Amino acid sequence: MNDxxxxxxxxxxxxxGVPAASLAEQFGTPLYVYSRDALTRAYRAYADACAGRKATVHVAVKANxxxxxxxxxxxLGAGFDIVSSGELAxxxxxxxxASNTVFSGVGKSAAExxxxxxxxxxxxxxxSIPExxxxxxxxKSLGKKAPVSLRVNPDVDAKTHPYISTGLKSNxxxxxxxxxxxxxxxxxxxxxLDVVGIDCHIGSQITEVSPYLDAVDKLLxxxxxxxxxxxSIRHVDVGGGLGITYDDETPPDIGDFVRTLLAHFEERGHGQREVYFEPGRSLVGNAGVLLTRVEYLKPGEEKNFAIVDAAMNDLARPAMYEAFHRIVPVIERKASARLYDVVGPVCESGDWLGRDRELAVEQGDLLAILSAGAYGFVMSSNYNTRARAAEIMVDGERARAVREREEVKQLFAGESILPD
Incomplete structure (x- = not known):
């Protein structure tokens, strides 16, 4: 397990302290489940490494x-990094x-x-200059001065998926x-405008420290x-993007990562400068799982399919990025495993959650899709008029629904048909 x-x-x-099967029985599936302890430990790893230094943590809201x-x-005292007025709300x-929130994003509207x-x-x-x-x-219209930091593109290769690489000239x-x-x-x-800082964000799911050090050198x-x-530049915002373990990746320890970057500022003679970190995935990714139930097992000439009740509308990352998530049984079986593609009921060939997975599974079994706390529910949709999953927070031996499951009638409540 990753956590x-x-x-x-x-x-x-x-x-x-809660059996995952009991959560599925109580709240239904598909079901996002988060661990308060995992969230807390990940945040404290950042905060503890920043303690005693001019460094602050701003949680990237877009991740979850x-x-x-x-x-x-x-x-826990976190600041936040937002990319829309909705996230500010x-x-x-x-x-x-708000006073501990930074507003990022390439296309802010005047209203935002x-x-x-x-x-x-x-x-x-x-x-951008137009922004x-x-x-x-x-x-000016409000009689205020806006504190600004420019996001500078350092043209550093984060060595990650092209869709989540953000620091190259072509981005x-x-x-x-x-x-x-x-x-x-x-x-x-x-x-x-009041110029107060400088900012960069070179990508996401980064598993090496070296791209960050290259970016910091260029920024300094x-x-x-x-x-x-x-x-006067009062702070340097190094962004987020530190990766997590989905399969066999070995990203740096959070504390080691933070201490390495802060030490680099000191080595460059910039130890007095305030540093902002904007973690997202590394805080929430391995603090969440998606529970799903096997509806059917469908053997085929070339592939065996485990058709589950979660789909690409619930977890878009595999279809969108060909992302890997480990898939494990909620109740382990001693039967021999077979190779399955784990797929959903959405009418798209791209509706898959895992390919070529060895599973000992029967119809009706529960599966857990791991590392689903980041870019999981936040990217979900109502495609095929599917109600989105409920979200649950577990705290020790207690579980609470922190977002109720949608009902289908809610999905078209704001629509109307034409009059006669």
Whole structure:
């Protein structure tokens, strides 16, 4: 198992102190299940490594925006990283503070800027010159100065899937490195902007420290140039993207990763500078599983299929990224295993959750799809008019529904037919 919160007791999968099978019976399937202990331990690994340093943790809301998950982090003192005004609303509803929230994203609207300025967000991570001008105008209309950091694209290869690599010249994100110094001068000259930092985010599911160190070196070189132009850069935001173990990956330990980066700032003579971390997947990915029930076993000439009640609309990552998630039985069987493709009922050939998996399984059995806490429910949809799954939080021996399962009638409640 990827996390000690998910473990077997006498052949039965448990989430902390609760049998997973009992959760499926009580709340139905498909079912997202999160461990409060796993969330807490992952956050504390970051926070403990930052202790005594000018370093802060801002949880990337896009990885998992459930209010209960965000509330766990808010209670621990986390800041947040958002990419929409909707995510800001979630942070506030979960007990987070706008004053400890940074607003990222390549396409912020004027309405979103206005809402965030009125709430008092900590910083806007700006990604283009047109966005600078738009933010300056919105701030002017409110009689405010907007704190800004430019997201600089350092052209560093994060060595990850192309869809989640964000720091190359060919990506849509950030200001080109060669244009950054001049863009900072332009931002500095805008009356309603307050330049406070610099930001980068090179990708996601990164399993090596070296790309981060390369990016930090390029950022600090640029910081020295910017400050020689008369500006003061108070913080450096190194983004998120640290990977987790889905299969056999060996990402660095969270604490070691943070300490390595902070030590590098000191080695470069920038130990006094505040550093922001924006973790998402590494906080929530291995703190969640998706439980699903086998509807049918379908043998074929070339493939055997285990057809389950979860589908690509519930967990999009395999169809979207060809991502690997381990799939394990909730109750272990001693029968011999067969090779199955684990697929859902959605009418798409791309509706698969795992290929060529050795499983000892029978119709009606429960399976657990591991490492589903990040980019799981948040990317789910109602394709094929399928109601989205419930979400459950386990805390020791207690389990609580933190998002009720949708009902089909809710899915078209806002629609209407044409009059006669």
């Amino acid at each position: 000690s919160a998910f473990h077997y007791v006498d052949g039965a999968l448990h989430v902390e 925006s459930n209010l209960a998950v965000l509330n766990v982090f808010a209670r 979630r942070v506030l509803a979960a007990g987070g503070k 800027m206005r809402e965030a300025l009125e709430a008092g967000v900590k910083c806007f991570n700006v990604e 600078l001008h738009a933010l300056n105008e919105v701030a 849509k994100f950030g200001v080109a490195f060669g244009d950054a110094r001049a863009t900072y001068r332009e931002a500095h000259d805008m009356a309603n 070189d640029l910081v020295e140039q910017i400050e020689s132009d008369g500006m």
